[in-house]
Amino acid sequence: MTRAIFAAFVLTACARHPAPESFVRPSILLVTLDTTRDDAVRPDIAPNFNAIAKRGLRFTQAYTPVPQTLAAHCSMMTGLYPAGHGVHENGRYLSDRVPLLAEKLKAAGYRTVAFVSAFALARRFGLGRGFDSYDEDFGGERAERTAKETTDRVLAYLARPSPQPLFLWVHYYDPHFPYTPPPPFHGYLGEVAFMDQQLGRLVSAFHGAVIIVGDHGEGLGEHGEAQHGDLLYQATMHVPLAIIGPGIRPNVTDAPVSTRRVFHTILDWAGLDATHSLRRPEQEVVVGEAMKPFLDYGWQPQVMALEGRLKTISAGKIEVYDVIADPAETHDLSASASLSRPVRAAIQQYPIPSFAPPPADEESRKQLASLGYVSATTKPIVRKDAPRPADMARLFPLLDEAAQLFVAARYREVIPLLERILKDDPHNLDSALRLATAYSSLGRDRDAVAAFERAQAIDPNSEDVKTYFGLHLARGKEWQKAIPLLERVVADDPDRLPAVEGLAMIRERQGRIEDAIRLRQQIYRQRAPTSAELVQLGRMAMAVGQTAVAIDAFEKAHNNHDLELGVLYLAAGRLQEARDMLDRVPPSNPDYAMALFKRAQVSVLLHEPDSPSRIESARQHADATTKELIARERLFR
Ligand SMILES: [Zn+2]
Numbered sequence: 013m014t015r016a017i018f019a020a021f022v023l024t025a026c027a028r029h030p031a032p033e034s035f036v037r038p039s040i041l042l043v044t045l046d047t048t049r050d051d052a053v054r055p056d057i058a059p060n061f062n063a064i065a066k067r068g069l070r071f072t073q074a075y076t077p078v079p080q081t082l083a084a085h086c087s088m089m090t091g092l093y094p095a096g097h098g099v100h101e102n103g104r105y106l107s108d109r110v111p112l113l114a115e116k117l118k119a120a121g122y123r124t125v126a127f128v129s130a131f132a133l134a135r136r137f138g139l140g141r142g143f144d145s146y147d148e149d150f151g152g153e154r155a156e157r158t159a160k161e162t163t164d165r166v167l168a169y170l171a172r173p174s175p176q177p178l179f180l181w182v183h184y185y186d187p188h189f190p191y192t193p194p195p196p197f198h199g200y201l202g203e204v205a206f207m208d209q210q211l212g213r214l215v216s217a218f219h220g221a222v223i224i225v226g227d228h229g230e231g232l233g234e235h236g237e238a239q240h241g242d243l244l245y246q247a248t249m250h251v252p253l254a255i256i257g258p259g260i261r262p263n264v265t266d267a268p269v270s271t272r273r274v275f276h277t278i279l280d281w282a283g284l285d286a287t288h289s290l291r292r293p294e295q296e297v298v299v300g301e302a303m304k305p306f307l308d309y310g311w312q313p314q315v316m317a318l319e320g321r322l323k324t325i326s327a328g329k330i331e332v333y334d335v336i337a338d339p340a341e342t343h344d345l346s347a348s349a350s351l352s353r354p355v356r357a358a359i360q361q362y363p364i365p366s367f368a369p370p371p372a373d374e375e376s377r378k379q380l381a382s383l384g385y386v387s388a389t390t391k392p393i394v395r396k397d398a399p400r401p402a403d404m405a406r407l408f409p410l411l412d413e414a415a416q417l418f419v420a421a422r423y424r425e426v427i428p429l430l431e432r433i434l435k436d437d438p439h440n441l442d443s444a445l446r447l448a449t450a451y452s453s454l455g456r457d458r459d460a461v462a463a464f465e466r467a468q469a470i471d472p473n474s475e476d477v478k479t480y481f482g483l484h485l486a487r488g489k490e491w492q493k494a495i496p497l498l499e500r501v502v503a504d505d506p507d508r509l510p511a512v513e514g515l516a517m518i519r520e521r522q523g524r525i526e527d528a529i530r531l532r533q534q535i536y537r538q539r540a541p542t543s544a545e546l547v548q549l550g551r552m553a554m555a556v557g558q559t560a561v562a563i564d565a566f567e568k569a570h571n572n573h574d575l576e577l578g579v580l581y582l583a584a585g586r587l588q589e590a591r592d593m594l595d596r597v598p599p600s601n602p603d604y605a606m607a608l609f610k611r612a613q614v615s616v617l618l619h620e621p622d623s624p625s626r627i628e629s630a631r632q633h634a635d636a637t638t639k640e641l642i643a644r645e646r647l648f649r
Pocket of ligand 1: 046047080081082227228
């Protein structure tokens with residue numbers, strides 16, 4: 013019996029670890045090329061990419077699952093479509109319940125190191141989990157860095173040898189708008205060419221398996237789309253992909269594949285799991301989505317399914333294209349083509365997001381905005397009469413311009429644009445909400461309330477409307493009207509940071525300090541607090557006698573809170589630490605009298621021989637507050 017269980021256990025263990033004993037895990041480099049169309053890596057523009065790809069397997073029909081940076085990378089790092097990992101747009105947070113590639117590799121003994129080149133992939137959005145080091149230092153206030161800057165840092169890292177196998181992820185951002193490569197390069201293709209030079213430097217300094225992949229492409233005006241994220245056409249969905257490493261013979265394949273298989277391929281190389289690896293590409297229906305216009309503007313959700321050379325797009329109606337014969341997708345074959353059962357199932361069963369994902373905090377929004385990413389979320393409802401995004405291309409330039417003005421806080425200029433958008437697209441919640449926020453920011457209270465009510469009428473359930481209406485009211489004389497709105501949002505969705513922050517502010521104003529502390533702690537579990545915020549939290553906690561919370565806050569605040577910490581350590585009975593802290597308080601501190609008083613208390617409790625002179629010193633320097641405390645202090649008698 014025991015032996016049978018033992019045998020079964022061994023079998024299970026073998027199945028999980030197919031790699032033989034002698035297997036040596038290779039180092040693995042993943043290079044992600046932001047905003048890189050498949051047709052942009054042609055030989056005259058990207059000679060290094062082509063030379064490297066020739067050594068391995070080049071996929072001529074690789075597709076991103078979603079044409080947005082963070083969401084596309086989440087798919088590569090989880091092996092899941094956005095419906096599986098829950099990130100459909102930039103500025104959202106990947107749930108910490110979704111297992112990540114780097115975590116698996118680290119557990120298998122890899123050193124895991126990432127270098128990203130834009131804030132859209134900052135650690136705070138959730139992809140840092142499992143990485144020993146995650147380099148997102150763009151220099152000062154910048155939100156991105158060039159491929160050269162990133163490569164210089166990677167090469168410096170690679171110069172330090174280590175016996176462990178390495179998983180290295182390098183992200184290049186250059187081809188993203190605006191197109192400003194250093195001379196002699198220019199334009200979008202110039203950005204790709206500049207990046208390709210750096211790719212050459214990087215790959216020649218690395219020894220091991222390599223994957224090079226685009227995160228999504230760029231519209232460049234095709235189908236009315238200048239950038240990416242709004243539509244599902246080849247310009248933004250079709251990306252370069254090449255894999256070079258153990259078990260791969262040089263070849264080119266036109267099998268359609270999803271870039272989410274990067275996850276499975278790397279696990280395969282690492283000897284952890286060989287299923288779905290691109291080393292042996294399977295025939296499958298490749299799926300993609302573009303939910304940004306749905307989530308932000310209330311337009312039709314968009315799903316695509318690709319089988320062989322036929323691509324089906326579902327967005328209010330069905331379009332079918334032969335992407336080999338007609339890569340520009342100008343001849344819709346939907347009237348004559350009959351969809352296969354797997355394609356129909358893929359389209360019909362793809363889950364439309366039915367929840368409102370938590371938006372980014374304000375600072376993240378600003379930084380994303382500087383990269384051209386702006387969005388307000390709506391609680392998604394699929395309206396039968398909602399417009400097809402492809403039919404709304406006339407509004408893309410207006411929406412882009414309004415977004416840029418809005419995040420630049422140029423509210424007076426943005427208002428007429430938003431009014432024009434709403435005239436054309438009256439259900440556009442994002443624009444209605446921005447209009448209300450613009451009026452609110454200009455202090456035009458009555459217009460703001462009317463605009464918020466208009467937004468409420470578009471979507472009565474929108475948590476964004478409740479949040480921003482609540483925040484508007486919270487700033488004014490009628491701040492108490494904000495309470496039910498913000499309470500409701502926080503109860504429904506505790507991850508919605510702006511609402512939680514608004515409610516925390518109100519709780520302080522109401523004198524409900526314990527509640528304010530609890531909300532602040534909730535916020536700081538999701539984003540790092542600033543030093544000033546930690547000090548404020550520490551003071552609140554001191555005021556209500558939450559010593560442990562206060563100690564934690566002041567310790568993390570880092571800048572000279574010796575008196576507060578001295579007082580708190582004393583209260584917690586940590587006398588030696590209290591002594592050391594209080595000794596550091598300089599006479600220039602306005603509360604020096606308090607420091608001397610507390611130090612004298614500590615001195616008595618520690619039975620220091622000089623405690624009488626410390627009590628005397630506290631008496632001599634006493635101020636109005638400490639005089640009375642000293643008089644009543646039993647320790648001093
Ligand atoms: Zn991107």
